[in-house]
C-alpha cells in the first residue's frame with residue numbers, strides 16, 4: 001500500500017519541483033487573485049486570470065497544475081481555494097519579519113511603504129550608521145545602529161534582510177545579517193555577495209530590468225524592419241515569433257545567477 005504523505009509533506013514535494021520562473025508567476029497570480037477576492041469574486045476562468053496577470057493561458061494552466069489545481073470545465077477556479085494553495089506553496093501561511101539596512105533614499109521608501117505587512121512581510125528593524133538617523137523613527141520604527149544588526153535580528157527573529165547601502169558596505173552588512181540569523185537577503189546594491197550555501201539571495205537591479213526591456217524593444221524593431229523588407233517577397237514570412245523569456249508575458253524577469261567562489265565553501269550570488 002502506498003504511504004500516505006504527512007500533512008504538509010505533499011506541499012513540500014510539489015514546491016521542490018516548481019521552476020523558479022513559475023514561482024515568480026505564482027506570486028503575480030496571488031496578487032491578482034487577492035484583488036479579485038477583495039472585490040467579492042468567487043470564481044475565475046483561466047482566460048480571465050491569464051488576462052489580468054499578463055501571462056498566456058497555456059502557461060497559466062501549467063503553473064496552476066504545479067499546485068494540483070486544474071479548475072472545473074465551464075466554471076473555472078475557485079478564487080479563495082487558489083489563494084490558499086498559492087499561499088501555502090509560497091510559504092506565506094506564516095509571517096516573515098524583514099529588516100532594512102541603509103535608510104537613505106531607497107531605505108526610506110521601503111520603510112515607509114505600507115504594502116509589505118499585509119502581504120506577510122512586516123518590517124521590524126531598520127539599520128544605518130549615520131548618527132543623524134540613529135533613533136529617528138522612519139515609518140514608525142526607530143533606526144538602530146549597524147553594529148546592533150546581529151543582536152536585534154536574533155532578538156526579533158528577522159528572517160529577511162534588505163540591503164540598501166552603498167555597494168562598498170554591502171558585504172559587511174550581509175555578514176552581519178547572516179550572523180543575526182537571517183535566512184534570505186534581498187540585495188539592491190550593485191555588488192555580488194558571498195554567502196553560506198544555506199542563505200537565499202535575490203538581487204534587484206532595475207538597470208538590468210531596463211536593459212531587458214530595451215532588448216525586447218530592439219527585437220520588435222528588428223522584426224518590424226524584417227517584415228517590411230520581406231513584404232512582397234514570395235515564400236518569406238512577413239513576421240517572426242517573439243522570444244520566449246520564460247514568464248510568458250514578455251517581461252523577462254525571474255533571472256538568477258549563482259555559482260561558487262571555489263574556496264570558502266560560499267555561494268556567490
Ligand SMILES: NC(=O)c1ccc[n+]([C@@H]2O[C@H](COP(=O)([O-])OP(=O)(O)OC[C@H]3O[C@@H](n4cnc5c(N)ncnc54)[C@H](O)[C@@H]3O)[C@@H](O)[C@H]2O)c1
Pocket residue numbers: 101102103104105106107127128129130146163164165166167169173187188189190204205206207
Ligand atoms: N537595485 C536597484 O534597482 C537600485 C535602485 C536604486 C538604488 N540602488 C542601490 O541601492 C543602494 C542605496 O541607494 P540610495 O539611493 O538609497 O543611497 P543613499 O546614499 O541615499 O543611502 C544609503 C544609506 O546607507 C547608509 N549606509 C552607508 N554605509 C552603511 C553601512 N555600512 N551600514 C549601514 N548603513 C550604511 C547611509 O548612511 C545612507 O543612509 C545603492 O547601493 C544603490 O546603488 C539600487
